[in-house]
Amino acid sequence: MKNIKIFNKALLKTAQALSLASVFSLNFANAATPYAWNNIAPVKTPSSTNNNGKTVLFDVSHGGVEGNADWVIDGAFSDFADALVIQGYTVKEYRGIDYNQDGVIRFHDDRVNNTPQNEAVITYDAIKNSDVFVLAETNRPFTLSEQTALIQYVNAGKGLFFIADHYDADRNLNTWDATEVFNGYNRSDLEKYNLGGQYGDWRNPKDAYSGWLVENFGIRFRFNAIDYKAGISGIKSPSETEGITQGAQPVLMAGGATLAIVDEQKAKGLVYFSENDKPTKWRHAKDSGLYFGGEAEGPYVAIAKSGKGKAAFIGDSSPIEDTTPKYKRQDNGNSKKTYPGWTDSGNAAQLSVNIINWLAKTENYTSFNNEDGHISGMVTPDAMATQEFTDPNNGNPWGTPASGFNAWDTDSYKNNAFNAAFGDIQGEPDPTPDPTTNISVSEALKMPQGSNVTVVGKVTAAVNGIYALELSDINDISSHIFVKLESTQRSDFNPQLNPEILNQHIIVTGIRNSYMNEAGIRNVSKIALAPTALSVKQALASAKGELITLTGKVKSALNDIYALVLVDNNSDLTINIKLESNQRSQFSPQLNPELLDAQLLIKGVRDSYMGGDGVRQVSNIELVSNNTPTTPEGLTVSQALALQNGTLVTVIGEIKSAINGQYALALIDADNQFETLYIKLESNHRDTFSPQINPQNIGKKIRVTGIRNDYMNELGVKYVSDISFIN
Structure with missing residues (x-):
């Protein structure tokens, strides 16, 4: 019965993508098709009032889910995707083109099977309506036509974000890693890499100026493999980096690569090893791993301007990923283990969002030529080290594939792996609850007209x-x-x-x-009226799998930043609450100790967590009250500045100036012009309260309610729920 239920839900989703005629022509025998368990690509959308009109695609047509990688927007890149949605972007997963219109995008290796059935392909028409295309650890080479499509995309004023890893990160064991795929050639010069046909010659040219990437963007990925988890600290100033490094902190490298710049007017580095950094060889590196050190090793993060379009590059996925992988490994079916980079002290969270914002912005200048503030880059000496002329693996994969696994044959993939034939989720909660039941308003806004909600x-x-x-x-x-x-x-x-x-x-x-x-x-x-929230005691008596709303007092953090313990006010009964990735920064007691003893309202599914009674799949969490007094009228700016991040506050002050264009303002006390609090304005507040739009607002007194949180590396208030003028 469980499998039939899952099948029916998958079929319902498939039906949304097919015409009614084709849906009604399906029968049970032929509808139980491989891939139906996961044939709907996820989409994340901003609220209607926070939509910037731009779309970011995350590619999985050529990798990104191989080995332990899980770079999908509802998996280990979910924190990244959620951060972009907050910025107003629509974020989608790109899988390819459904050529035969059967509602499923299938991967067949055209190079091996010589078949036209491969749908996991990139064409310009398929991606042209997006603004940024993210290529994360691509592990399958591009065809010549795909390379042309990517350049056509850039020429149209769009942006590419190349996320690579260390040399030999051959995650699907097909002898290709992202540094090689992006460069446009394998590190080996063996004849077998002269692929011919629609791919062309992919042998190592042993020349820093040759290859698809360097010829189009003036930069190439090195074949090094370096560790420096303390955080690479040579960050160029925002004035040198088109403003992208504003707010950036040292960025960790947990086994990664750098790049080499050969054209300083096309490419420039953002983050380099400083003279104080002490990087080391990644312990599994096939050669010395670290070639020169310092700036001579080349930038870790870089950007390029190519005509109307743009590109950005980073040599490791670790500072971007989170610890919520969705899929199983393709080769052995084991669970994946990803690095907690997004919340690590060396994260690239702010930097990554800044990069996307820059890539998505269309600008007319065509190169970094030191004109109009577009400072040129710095050519990397020894842009192709002698060690990079040869392949230590001699054209072999970095490991031995599991028995029966073939990277080019999706029928060999284990259940629950991306592109696997089937998903086996017996014994686990249903991952696809009916989306129309007890949904939030923001979720209802995404539902098609005619839906019963x-x-x-x-x-x-x-x-x-x-x-x-x-x-x-x-x-x-x-x-x-x-x-x-x-x-x-x-x-x-x-x-x-x-x-x-x-x-x-x-x-x-x-x-x-x-x-x-x-x-x-x-x-x-x-x-x-919505039912009154349950107490912790009542929640503990609820059946597992039941959607509940409960309220209680925060007792402690649990499992570091990933959960909290809720307790009744007059009892020692507790329940464990698993926090979703987008809830941790605001509601984790580990990050916000002032939440201890605060009263929360939580909606989620009754389940077990960390060996105890719990709530998972939290869809809503709300601060009801906390321990921080606020006066009836509101705090002064100086009082608000003294509070911890995560505290719900109401503050009164005078508008001093605009901050970050129309997006924020600086608030001050009337008797103190020097202490300022940055107020991030929501999209529906800007037309009325932004000093850039309304310079007459400067000096006016306002009352603001929101969450104390840093903004642009300054003390501030975000998530503003109420703002008004005071006469």
């Missing part, structure tokens, strides 16, 4: 007199949807008739549709 949210306003209401996400009033009330529902639920319903949590069941030219819910069949 049940939405939980907070009533924030009356709409169209007595006829409708506005429903917002409990934690984010910028995500809102209009609910058209039936005549029998208005007397109880319309805020104009019942002002006491404002800020109440309600559950609405109806049809996702538009109302008054806004996103809405019509044909409401059910509307009710």
Whole structure:
């Protein structure tokens, strides 16, 4: 029964991508097709009020999920993807082209099988509507036409982000690693790498000026393998790096490569080994691993300008990845283990977001020529070391493939691996719960019109007199949807008739549709106050697998930053709460000790965690109250500056200036012009409160409610839920 349930849900998702005619033509026998378990590529979207209109694609058509790598937006790159969504980007996974329109993108190796059926390909038409294309540890060589498509993409003013790793990171054991694929040639000069046909000659040219990458971007990846987890500290100033290094800290390297620049007007480095850094050879390096040291080793992070377009490069995935891999290994089916780089002290989180912002911005200058502030780069001496002329592996993979595994044959992949034929999830919670049940407002906004939805949210306003209401996400009033009330529902639920319903949590069941030219819910069949949150004691009595809302007091951190322990106010009964990656920075007691004894409201699935009773799949978490007094009117700027990050605050001050264009402002106390608090403005606040847009606001007094958090490396307030002028 479990497998049938899973199959039915997979079939339902497949149906969304197929025409009705083809859906109704399916029968049980031929619908149980391989790959159906995971044939819907994930998409993450920002709220309607925070959408910057730009799209970032993460490629998995050529790798990124091989070996322990899991560079997908709902796996070990989920923290990266979530950070981009917060910036307003739509983030999608790119798998290839569904040539035969069967709802599934399949990989067949055209080089070995000489078949036109390979759908895991890159074409310009397939990616042209995006703004940035992320290539993470690509482990399969590009065809000549794919290389042409990528250059056409750049020539159209778009951006490529190349994320590599150390030499010999041959994760699928096919004798290719990302440094080789990106450069456009294998380190070996054996005749077998003269692939011919649609690939061309991929033998090592033994020349720093030859190869696809260097010829188009003036830069190549080195074949080194270096460790320096303390963090590479030679960070160039923002004035030299198009502003990209603003807020960047030393970046760790856990077995990675550097690059060599041969054209200083095309490419320039952002991060180098400084004279104080003491990198070492990665312990598994096939040669000396570290060739020259210092700046002579070449940049670890770099950018390039090629005509209208741009490119960026980093020599390791470790400072970007998180510890939430989704897939199993292709070769042996084992669980993957990824590095906690996104939350490590040497993370590249801020730097990576800055890179994407730069890549996504179309600019007219075509090179780094020292004009208009676009400072040129620095040519790397010995851009191809003698050691890089030869292949220590002699054309062999870096390890012995598991018995029966063939990187070119997806039928040999183990269950639950990306591109595997089947997913075996027996004994685990259903990973695809019905998306229409008890969803948030932001999730409802993503549902297609005509969908039957049940939405939980907070009533924030009356709409169209007595006829409708506005429903917002409990934690984010910028995500809102209009609910058209039936005549029998208005007397109880319309805020104009019942002002006491404002800020109440309600559950609405109806049809996702538009109302008054806004996103809405019509044909409401059910509307009710949301059930009162359970106590920890009541939650412990709930059945496993049940979706619950509970409230309790934070007792302690659990499992470092990854969870917390919740306790009832007048009891010692506890429950373990597993935090999702996008919740840790705000709600982990390890990162925010001031949360201890704070009251939280949590929605998630009753389960076990860390050997005890727990809640997983937390979809909503809200700070109800904490230990930090706020006056009825609000704190002064100096009082707010003294609070810890993660504290919910209301602060009153005067607007001093704009910060970061229209995106923030500086707040000061009237009697203290020197202590400033940066207020990050949400998209729906900028038109009214931004001093850049409204210079007359300077000197005006405002009240701001939000979370104390750093912004642009300064003390600040983010996640602003309320802001208003004070007369």
